[in-house]
Amino acid sequence: MNVQTIWFILITVLFIGFFLLEGFDFGVGVLLPFISSEDRERRTVIKTIGPFWDGNEVWFITAGGALFAAFPVWYATLFSGFYLVFLLLLVAMIIRGVAFEFRSKHDNPQWRNFWDWSIFWGSIIPAILWGVAFSNFIRGVPIDKNLNYAGGFFNLLNPYALVCGLTSLSIFTLHGAIFLSLKTTGNLREKALTYAKTVWGPATLLCFIFMLYTVSETDLYQKLGTNPGVVSVFSVLSLLSVIFLLKKRACGWAFTMTGMAIAFSTMTIFMGLYPRVLISSLNPQWSLTIYNASSSNYTLGIMSIVALIFIPLVLLYQGWSYWVFRKRISTDSELDY
Amino acid sequence: MDTLFLARTQFTLTALFHFFFVPLTIGLSIFTAILETAYVRTGSEKYKQLTKFWGNLFLINFAVGVVSGIVMEFQFGMNWSKYSLFVGDIFGVPLAIEALLAFFIESTFLGIWVFGWSILPKTLHVAAIWIVAAGSWLSALWILVANSFMQSPVGYKMAADGSRAEMTDFSALLFNPYVWKQFPHVLAAGIVTCGFLVIAISSWHLIRQTKNCEAFALSMKFGTIYAFIGTILVILAGHAQAQNLIKTQPMKIAAAEALWESKNPASFSLFTIGDEKKLKDVFSIRIPGMLSFLAYNSFTGKVMGIKELQIEYEKKYGSGNYIPSIVTAYWSFRFMVGAGGFMFLVSLLALVKVLKGNYTYSPWLGTIFFWSFLLPYIANSAGWILAEMGRQPWIVFGLLKTEDSVSPASVVGTGELLISIITFTLIYILLMLADLFLLKKHAKAGLLTAE
Numbered sequence: 001m002n003v004q005t006i007w008f009i010l011i012t013v014l015f016i017g018f019f020l021l022e023g024f025d026f027g028v029g030v031l032l033p034f035i036s037s038e039d040r041e042r043r044t045v046i047k048t049i050g051p052f053w054d055g056n057e058v059w060f061i062t063a064g065g066a067l068f069a070a071f072p073v074w075y076a077t078l079f080s081g082f083y084l085v086f087l088l089l090l091v092a093m094i095i096r097g098v099a100f101e102f103r104s105k106h107d108n109p110q111w112r113n114f115w116d117w118s119i120f121w122g123s124i125i126p127a128i129l130w131g132v133a134f135s136n137f138i139r140g141v142p143i144d145k146n147l148n149y150a151g152g153f154f155n156l157l158n159p160y161a162l163v164c165g166l167t168s169l170s171i172f173t174l175h176g177a178i179f180l181s182l183k184t185t186g187n188l189r190e191k192a193l194t195y196a197k198t199v200w201g202p203a204t205l206l207c208f209i210f211m212l213y214t215v216s217e218t219d220l221y222q223k224l225g226t227n228p229g230v231v232s233v234f235s236v237l238s239l240l241s242v243i244f245l246l247k248k249r250a251c252g253w254a255f256t257m258t259g260m261a262i263a264f265s266t267m268t269i270f271m272g273l274y275p276r277v278l279i280s281s282l283n284p285q286w287s288l289t290i291y292n293a294s295s296s297n298y299t300l301g302i303m304s305i306v307a308l309i310f311i312p313l314v315l316l317y318q319g320w321s322y323w324v325f326r327k328r329i330s331t332d333s334e335l336d337y
Numbered sequence: 338m339d340t341l342f343l344a345r346t347q348f349t350l351t352a353l354f355h356f357f358f359v360p361l362t363i364g365l366s367i368f369t370a371i372l373e374t375a376y377v378r379t380g381s382e383k384y385k386q387l388t389k390f391w392g393n394l395f396l397i398n399f400a401v402g403v404v405s406g407i408v409m410e411f412q413f414g415m416n417w418s419k420y421s422l423f424v425g426d427i428f429g430v431p432l433a434i435e436a437l438l439a440f441f442i443e444s445t446f447l448g449i450w451v452f453g454w455s456i457l458p459k460t461l462h463v464a465a466i467w468i469v470a471a472g473s474w475l476s477a478l479w480i481l482v483a484n485s486f487m488q489s490p491v492g493y494k495m496a497a498d499g500s501r502a503e504m505t506d507f508s509a510l511l512f513n514p515y516v517w518k519q520f521p522h523v524l525a526a527g528i529v530t531c532g533f534l535v536i537a538i539s540s541w542h543l544i545r546q547t548k549n550c551e552a553f554a555l556s557m558k559f560g561t562i563y564a565f566i567g568t569i570l571v572i573l574a575g576h577a578q579a580q581n582l583i584k585t586q587p588m589k590i591a592a593a594e595a596l597w598e599s600k601n602p603a604s605f606s607l608f609t610i611g612d613e614k615k616l617k618d619v620f621s622i623r624i625p626g627m628l629s630f631l632a633y634n635s636f637t638g639k640v641m642g643i644k645e646l647q648i649e650y651e652k653k654y655g656s657g658n659y660i661p662s663i664v665t666a667y668w669s670f671r672f673m674v675g676a677g678g679f680m681f682l683v684s685l686l687a688l689v690k691v692l693k694g695n696y697t698y699s700p701w702l703g704t705i706f707f708w709s710f711l712l713p714y715i716a717n718s719a720g721w722i723l724a725e726m727g728r729q730p731w732i733v734f735g736l737l738k739t740e741d742s743v744s745p746a747s748v749v750g751t752g753e754l755l756i757s758i759i760t761f762t763l764i765y766i767l768l769m770l771a772d773l774f775l776l777k778k779h780a781k782a783g784l785l786t787a788e
Contacts, residue, residue, distance in 0.1 A: 051448030058440045065433035072425020079414025080744040083753045094404040101400035295426040296503045314441045321445050
């Protein structure tokens with residue numbers, strides 16, 4: 001296996017980590033204003049993701065940095081080309097990040113309400129935009145022969161991308177609702193379960209629409225064959241099983257299954273892309289691939305060593321932090337945020 | 338307005354806004370860790386309350402530093418795509434390592450620290466904040482490795498087609514002498530920024546005789562020692578950095594000194610009004626031999642002047658203007674060094690009082706102690722303005738010019754840049770106001786609400 005492929009896999013791993021982890025705190029953020037209007041309950045909801053959300057977000061920051069280091073052309077073309085998408089994403093990440101820290105440090109209700117809605121918008125915007133971005137990766141965007149983006153903002157907001165945006169939003173919301181049901185007690189837990197069951201239907205439906213749409217909009221299935229392969233089949237089966245697990249109140253398993261659905265569908269998209277990273281809709285020759293977009297072999301080698309040492313280390317201490325805060329949080333526990 | 342101007346404006350705004358929060362994060366994480374260590378060792382409740390008080394201010398400040406840092410990382414790709422293509426092979430590496438090593442550590446262990454007070458044993462809890470502090474040093478180190486490549490490129494070769502620089506020696510990049518002059522200077526600047534804020538807030542409480550005066554006297558003592566040590570370190574590190582600049586970027590020093598002609602011995606300018614077009618003094622007061630002394634620790638030694646460097650660079654890099662904005666370099670240097678001088682005096686004054694065990698201040702002394710917290714902020718901003726503006730017209734010294742680095746106008750036009758500048762400016766104003774409001778509220782409230 002060449003070093004470009006290793007880095008393509010590592011980028012895939014970083015994005016899977018990001019969607020798996022940040023996915024549920026996006027979901028919790030989207031549900032926050034609706035699940036309760038009472039301050040103590042809202043603080044409890046925020047506390048369930050309090051120790052984690054920032055570390056989860058770093059999976060994306062690292063993926064961005066790794067893109068810059070390993071595939072500079074991908075990084076440069078993507079971020080300059082999808083300009084307004086990333087601007088919106090940055091704005092969302094900014095207001096969300098400070099909102100968690102600021103909201104409970106002042107006890108005026110309007111202040112708290114303002115930051116609660118900032119958390120909501122800061123969660124729903126990226127949850128949609130990541131779907132929009134990834135669907136455009138596989139659908140293809142206008143890339144010219146200099147490997148520059150030649151379209152506008154509205155090229156990216158095509159119906160297919162919007163369907164994918166809603167799909168990612170609904171799956172992250174489902175993932176978040178199940179996480180909440182795992183971390184809370186009493187009334188909050190029941191409400192979270194109800195939300196999970198309600199969101200499951202639309203999420204599954206959107207997923208099927210998205211898959212059918214994918215057949216006509218992309219070359220994903222031609223590439224992976226009519227037999228879509230175990231990966232995407234697993235993705236569908238995981239999502240289908242969730243409702244049965246929820247009815248049995250097996251929330252831990254339900255959470256594992258939404259996690260599998262997220263991981264397997266991200267993997268499917270990257271498998272469909274390989275070895276391309278941004279598909280040109282103008283001319284297949286102008287697509288960015290892991291070969292024409294990559295850094296030198298020396299740089300990729302250095303980066304591989306760094307990644308192989310430190311990614312396992314990160315998994316170890318992040319895993320430890322999840323273990324430290326494994327207990328459910330009730331509304332009468334001490335609130336640090 | 339062209340895209341280059343807009344992209345530079347946006348970079349300036351974001352970098353200055355980001356660096357408003359970074360030094361305090363570095364300084365306050367160590368300070369909080371020191372206080373909590375004192376709590377663990379003595380078991381004294383006073384230290385615990387102080388840890389929570391300063392830790393709280395740390396968190397408010399940290400949040401804004403983090404989010405503005407995200408914009409820093411991604412604006413290279415958005416606004417400076419040609420730069421990203423040219424240096425990605427090298428510059429991307431420290432950026433990725435910064436995220437992988439530092440950001441994961443900081444975010445994960447800060448979560449553990451904030452939410453772990455009642456869950457973790459004391460020693461593990463204090464370890465968490467030390468790890469956060471170490472994470473902030475690592476973050477500073479790797480981003481300065483990246484910046485140092487722009488200032489003084491090492492460990493690279495040009496690709497066969499000249500389209501990009503490629504890394505040939507990772508250790509040369511990491512052990513770039515420029516990094517190890519700049520890094521101590523930035524760390525010390527963080528300590529100073531925190532020290533002066535601690536002096537300001539503690540003396541404010543001491544003068545007003547608010548509740549918990551005893552604890553604030555303790556915090557005044559710690560803060561003063563911290564500020565004094567930091568000031569000495571920042572001056573020494575700054576001196577070492579200037580001596581390195583003479584070798585790596587003589588034009589930056591010449592511009593910062595408005596030194597038109599090469600001189601031996603060279604004088605240090607106290608106050609100069611110059612004519613930037615004709616490259617000569619209109620009015621100038623100078624200390625003879627002082628610049629040579631700063632450069633070589635000896636009163637003789639040749640320091641290259643602007644005109645000679647311009648001729649040398651034209652020979653080396655082809656015709657063009659290689660002189661940065663002299664008025665910017667000159668005055669940013671003076672603001673930085675001037676603020677440093679005042680910081681030395683103020684921290685010395687505070688130290689004398691602390692050594693006497695005297696924690697009562699006259700109103701004017703209180704005013705000085707309070708408003709001195711602005712001095713490090715002035716020096717921090719001025720320092721980066723000098724570092725970045727003094728390097729112009731280069732974005733990577735000797736390799737790539739700033740004007741050749743901006744994203745193609747066909748991809749990112751003035752419209753997009755204007756939208757993003759307006760958006761970011763509004764958000765930065767909102768965040769600055771909210772941040773200052775919270776800092777003031779919690780600083781004023783004193784120890785009890787920190788619970």
